[in-house]
Amino acid sequence: MAQVFYILAGAAFTILCCLALGRLLMDRLSPDLPGAERLLLSFPIGAACLHLLVFLLASAGQARKSVFIGAGVVIFAAAWRLRRSGPPGVAAAPLPRIWKAVLLALFTVFGVVYLVNALAPEHSPDGVTYHLGLVARYARDRGFRRITTNMYANLSQGVEMLYLVAFSVGRHSAAALTHLAFLAWLPLAMLTWARREGFPIAGAAAALFVFLSPVAGRDGTAAYNDVAVAAILFAVFWLVELWRARQDDGLLALAGLMAGFAYAAKYTAFLAVPYALGCVAWRLRGERRRMARAALIVGLCSLAMMTPWLAKNALWIGNPFSPFLNAWFPNPHIHVAFEQQYAVYMRTFGDVKDWRAIPFEVTLGGQALGGV
Numbered sequence: 001m002a003q004v005f006y007i008l009a010g011a012a013f014t015i016l017c018c019l020a021l022g023r024l025l026m027d028r029l030s031p032d033l034p035g036a037e038r039l040l041l042s043f044p045i046g047a048a049c050l051h052l053l054v055f056l057l058a059s060a061g062q063a064r065k066s067v068f069i070g071a072g073v074v075i076f077a078a079a080w081r082l083r084r085s086g087p088p089g090v091a092a093a094p095l096p097r098i099w100k101a102v103l104l105a106l107f108t109v110f111g112v113v114y115l116v117n118a119l120a121p122e123h124s125p126d127g128v129t130y131h132l133g134l135v136a137r138y139a140r141d142r143g144f145r146r147i148t149t150n151m152y153a154n155l156s157q158g159v160e161m162l163y164l165v166a167f168s169v170g171r172h173s174a175a176a177l178t179h180l181a182f183l184a185w186l187p188l189a190m191l192t193w194a195r196r197e198g199f200p201i202a203g204a205a206a207a208l209f210v211f212l213s214p215v216a217g218r219d220g221t222a223a224y225n226d227v228a229v230a231a232i233l234f235a236v237f238w239l240v241e242l243w244r245a246r247q248d249d250g251l252l253a254l255a256g257l258m259a260g261f262a263y264a265a266k267y268t269a270f271l272a273v274p275y276a277l278g279c280v281a282w283r284l285r286g287e288r289r290r291m292a293r294a295a296l297i298v299g300l301c302s303l304a305m306m307t308p309w310l311a312k313n314a315l316w317i318g319n320p321f322s323p324f325l326n327a328w329f330p331n332p333h334i335h336v337a338f339e340q341q342y343a344v345y346m347r348t349f350g351d352v353k354d355w356r357a358i359p360f361e362v363t364l365g366g367q368a369l370g371g372v
Contacts, residue, residue, distance in 0.1 A: 010170025
């Protein structure tokens, strides 16, 4: 029972730090955001801020439990002292009673199943080997150490920085529970946004499709990062849509931070940055000065989240985008030939010989691309 307590405490501490940091930042940048949106968006925004704080502590060799707890106490105290009361919630389309009952029943049943699985000892292949394998090493070393023999150490590890906090208190399962928080957040965020936009039933159905999906449940209860990335990307979309409606520079800055955090969480999520910039350019087309200012806000805020990981790889590996783009940034650690072979394999998984077979595999087949 003691171990369960530490697992729950580690995850709860990390999640509350995210909420407190997010609320602090939103109170400064977008104090007029009302209701449930204000509360829900605090979590991913705070996660982005906490990731950056942990990165700095790990870089300084101070990534240990006592420091994390001390930082958390300061964060909670600041959030309490500087709290602001937001405006009342705006009207949202009501959800029919039958849908409320269905959502409550299914979310409760699946939520219990997910919670039990996340509490269980971590045994996922990638979670044990490198997601938490590297986190455990950072915890032992109290921060980053130069690793040139494991290419996964060169990937951006934004979500793993959150795991490092949870791991320091509750070890592996606390990290998995932190990932589960993103799985719980995503359908609630989708439903809240859909109700605000006037299509609650479609939002409820979409929330169920996500939360009940076997792949989401399997991934979200392990110390992976894919569900977290999906949640981060939805937060980018949500903030951009709020900015479209409100034209608030504070929301634009938050969207930029989240777009940069998407890259910090997973390389392939870098598309969040051109997405946010593209939305700004389209919305402000014909207004060059406003467009330039808005793009600058998004770009600088994105770089604030991306630069630490780019700098880490540039200093230690000689390639800011390691383990990719080695032809552009030659280094003695990863050969261009390996990168090319790796890219070919990840496109085909060794079984798809013709790209024309991919549509069949992703819809009706699945085995060749590992998606049964």
